[in-house]
Amino acid sequence: MASRFGKTLHPASLSRIMRTLDLSRQKTRPRHPRTDSARPSRLRKGGSLAR
Structure with missing residues (x-):
């Protein structure tokens, strides 16, 4: 601010x-703290992982 x-x-x-x-x-x-950093990309909205 200053x-x-x-x-x-x-x-x-x-x-x-x-x-x-x-x-x-x-x-x-x-x-x-022990969250897997790769996991959110695998769980995104949009349907099944096996497309």
């Missing part, structure tokens, strides 16, 4: 500003 806008803000102030702009804090969906 380098782009020239102002420093406390994180609580930033969340208050976001709420006044009707925005919300976005977070990524948590993943299990």
Whole structure:
């Protein structure tokens, strides 16, 4: 914030500003640490694997 806008803000102030702009804090969906990285590509929507 300081380098782009020239102002420093406390994180609580930033969340208050976001709420006044009707925005919300976005977070990524948590993943299990032992998840197989190849598995999501095999389970995509679109039907059977044996096409």
